[in-house]
Amino acid sequence: MRKISTLVISILLVLVLVAGCANQPAAAPAKEKFPNKAISLVAHTAPGGGGDVFARQLGKAIQTATGNTVVIDNRSGGSGAVALQYVAESKPDGYTLLGITDTMIITPINNNIPKDLSSFKPVARVVLDPNVLYVRADSKWTADSMLEAIFKGKQNIKWAASQAGTPETAVIDTLIKKHNAKISSVLMGDGSKALTAVLGGDVEASVAEIAEIKPQLDAKQVKILMSFNSQRNPASPDIPTFAEKGYPDLSIDKFRGIAAPKDTPDEIVKILEDAIKKALEDPEYKKTYTANMQIPAFQGSAEFQKTITAKTELYKKAFAK
Incomplete structure (x- = not known):
């Protein structure tokens, strides 16, 4: 009889322990480290x-x-x-x-x-990523002569841009609409076609990122007149900005x-x-x-x-x- 009682008590203790464990909250899964995949x-x-x-x-x-x-x-x-x-x-x-x-x-x-x-x-x-105004390297244009032509000249100057709805066309539109600049904006479809138009003499200038014209810049086929950044680029400190020429609203950075x-x-x-x-x-x-x-x-x-x-x-x- 004593053995049966002992067995019953042992079983009850086991059941109590199991029930107690079941009531314990489950351990939270470890948080995955980020990043752990591509x-x-x-x-x-x-x-x-x-x-x-x-x-x-x-x-x-x-x-x-x-x-x-x-x-x-x-x-x-x-x-x-x-x-x-x-x-x-x-x-x-x-x-x-x-x-x-x-x-x-x-x-x-x-x-x-x-x-x-x-x-x-x-x-x-x-x-x-600076946008700049550039021309063919052997052209007559300087920063000051270009500003003189578009603001005081009698004829429109052709500038190429890649396509509508870009930062490049934004600054050209601002020059035309707000400052009455004498510019004919020629949309080429992409930057490489605009570059070809400049090199071929079909347009006088174009607006582009420096990276887009870097090979031609290094080969001295084009030259930069001005930048549309708010301040001069430390990598090209000799290039003036439109802001310092009196047009801070053309700083697009x-x-x-x-x-x-x-x-x-x-x-x-x-x-x-x-x-x-x-x-x-x-x-x-x-x-x-x-x-x-x-x-x-x-x-x-x-x-x-x-x-x-x-x-x-x-x-x-x-x-x-």
């Missing part, structure tokens, strides 16, 4: 375009800084509209990012498209940066922001952006959002109909 960095241009080159160069630097793979995904079309929609609708987990520039502000202003930068959370501004889908958690955005800041210090990346005459201009997420908001207002005025 990051997709979407470029809004085809391979070789400005957005693609930026994404590849920065992606390589981020890989070096973090040890994590960065894969470039080219989604060109619609002046950035295709890339905007694709990334905005991607999972907000930090693994799909978008390389952004002023184009992503301008395209939604000028076109009825489903997504704009309000569908994103800025991660970081990386560099400024074109940016290149990174954004994530809007609902991406802040802690993931912070990790990415820190990785980009570290990447800017990478010696190889420094050589690359210096060679392209880009200006390092890091801004974290919050400051970058302020920049985007201010530039949105600037471009709304520039493209007002």
Whole structure:
């Protein structure tokens, strides 16, 4: 009888212990470290375009800084509209990012498209990519003679630009509409065709990113007259700005940066922001952006959002109909 009682008590104790364990809260699963797989960095241009080159160069630097793979995904079309929609609708987990520039502000202003930068959370501004006014190297033009011609001359001067709805056409439109400049704006479709028109003498000048004309600049086929940045570029300190010539409203300080889908958690955005800041210090990346005459201009997420908001207002005025 005693043995049976002991057995019963033992069974009851086991049941009590099991029940007690069952009532304990389950251990929370360990939080996954970010990043733990490849990051997709979407470029809004085809391979070789400005957005693609930026994404590849920065992606390589981020890989070096973090040890994590960065894969470039080219989604060109619609002046950035295709890339905007694709990334905005991607999972907000930090693994799909978008390389952004002023184009992503301008395209939604000028076109009825489903997504704009309000569908994103800025991660970081990386560099400024200067727009410049350039001419053929053997032309007669200087900065002062060009200003004299477009503001006091009797005939329109032909300037080429890549396509409508770009930072390049924004500054040309501002010159024509606000300052009554005598300029005939010739849209060429892309920067390479605009360059060909300048070299062939079909137009007097064109507006472009320095990176787009760097080979011809190095070969002394073209020369830069002025920059549309707010201050002189440390990489080319001899080039004056439109701002210092009395036209501060022509300072566009074109940016290149990174954004994530809007609902991406802040802690993931912070990790990415820190990785980009570290990447800017990478010696190889420094050589690359210096060679392209880009200006390092890091801004974290919050400051970058302020920049985007201010530039949105600037471009709304520039493209007002």
